[in-house]
Amino acid sequence: MQQILVVDDEIEHLNVLCELLQAASYEVLRTSQPERALAIAERSQPDLVITDWDMPGLSGLELIRQLKERAMTRDIPVIMCTGKMTSSANLDAALQAGAVDYLRKPVDPIELCARTRSMLQLSTLYRELKAKQHALALQNELLSQQNAMLDQQKQALHKAATTDQLTGLYNRAYLMEQLGREFAGSQRLGHPLSCLLLDIDSFKSFNDRHGHLVGDAVLRHVAQLLGGKIRRNDVMARYGGEEFAVLLPGTAAAAATGLAETLRAAVAQSVLQLGDLNCQVTVSIGVADSLLGAPPNETALLKHADEALYAAKHQGRNRVVVFEAGGKALAR
Numbered sequence: 001m002q003q004i005l006v007v008d009d010e011i012e013h014l015n016v017l018c019e020l021l022q023a024a025s026y027e028v029l030r031t032s033q034p035e036r037a038l039a040i041a042e043r044s045q046p047d048l049v050i051t052d053w054d055m056p057g058l059s060g061l062e063l064i065r066q067l068k069e070r071a072m073t074r075d076i077p078v079i080m081c082t083g084k085m086t087s088s089a090n091l092d093a094a095l096q097a098g099a100v101d102y103l104r105k106p107v108d109p110i111e112l113c114a115r116t117r118s119m120l121q122l123s124t125l126y127r128e129l130k131a132k133q134h135a136l137a138l139q140n141e142l143l144s145q146q147n148a149m150l151d152q153q154k155q156a157l158h159k160a161a162t163t164d165q166l167t168g169l170y171n172r173a174y175l176m177e178q179l180g181r182e183f184a185g186s187q188r189l190g191h192p193l194s195c196l197l198l199d200i201d202s203f204k205s206f207n208d209r210h211g212h213l214v215g216d217a218v219l220r221h222v223a224q225l226l227g228g229k230i231r232r233n234d235v236m237a238r239y240g241g242e243e244f245a246v247l248l249p250g251t252a253a254a255a256a257t258g259l260a261e262t263l264r265a266a267v268a269q270s271v272l273q274l275g276d277l278n279c280q281v282t283v284s285i286g287v288a289d290s291l292l293g294a295p296p297n298e299t300a301l302l303k304h305a306d307e308a309l310y311a312a313k314h315q316g317r318n319r320v321v322v323f324e325a326g327g328k329a330l331a332r
């Protein structure tokens with residue numbers, strides 16, 4: 001049953017209104033003290049308030065303003081019932097304060113029921129709309145939480161698919177993807193693209209001497225050391241086993257060789273201390289540049305770097321060798 005709060009300081013008029021509304025099957029709450037109306041409205045959440053204008057203490061206009069200021073009662077529709085509604089200025093003041101309709105005293109029973117019914121219908125629709133809006137907001141919130149979770153999962157999957165687990169560097173698949181892209185870009189723009197292949201020297205015997213776990217720690221150490229020495233748009237990856245690759249977009253052989261030498265020296269000078277064990281390794285590095293020897297594709301560029309690396313091993317290890325046009329690989 002819909003509930004209506006009636007506020008009027010004139011008991012006789014209050015009685016008439018309440019009887020008419022009860023006869024129309026509404027549940028009626030009543031007060032002749034407007035100050036109490038606020039608390040009743042907050043507590044009982046009626047579907048409609050009908051209030052008189054001229055009342056001692058708190059006028060109907062002020063009661064409406066206060067109902068509209070409170071979050072709990074803001075959405076309850078209010079009908080102003082008064083003999084003052086003879087001027088359009090008063091009508092304007094009542095509607096401005098937040099009344100949704102008005103009734104002129106003395107009240108006509110048919111008009112009272114008609115306006116009450118239509119206002120309650122509107123109020124019901126408004127409440128349903130608010131409830132749907134609330135449910136939609138909750139769904140939206142849920143969807144954005146799910147979206148954020150999906151984004152996180154996507155990022156985690158991408159990271160897992162592109163990262164080498166042991167070293168945290170990019171893996172070979174990611175390197176090959178980037179190599180294809182960078183090579184195409186360098187060909188299109190005529191910019192150099194250098195590629196370094198680094199291999200830890202005599203790692204097999206290192207593993208044999210100290211064990212695989214120590215070997216793993218050395219791989220991680222070398223990866224961290226090398227990773228800290230390259231620029232943001234360079235790509236360093238674990239190419240496989242004890243081999244690393246670095247792509248240097250926009251970098252020609254001379255500068256790439258300088259960097260390779262810095263990396264080689266850094267590894268040679270670095271000591272990884274594991275308990276009592278001082279681990280020291282060296283690396284051999286092959287350097288190739290897309291503008292040298294005209295590699296027709298990225299695989300050929302990688303092959304040039306591999307040939308230079310092979311030459312570095314052949315020439316005694318712990319050195320940098322640059323692939324030169326004409327098929328020669330020269331020690332730096």
Ligand SMILES: Nc1nc2c(ncn2[C@@H]2O[C@H](COP(=O)(O)OP(=O)(O)OP(=O)(O)O)[C@@H](O)[C@H]2O)c(=O)[nH]1
Nearest residue numbers: 199200201202203204205207212215216241242313
């Ligand atoms: N600890 C460890 N060792 C690895 C890993 N991947 C490859 N290796 C080892 O690296 C060694 C590579 O050996 P080789 O390819 O013979 O080359 P090398 O002994 O480094 O000799 P050169 O390359 O000629 O200087 C092998 O013993 C592999 O088992 C790894 O993830 N962890």
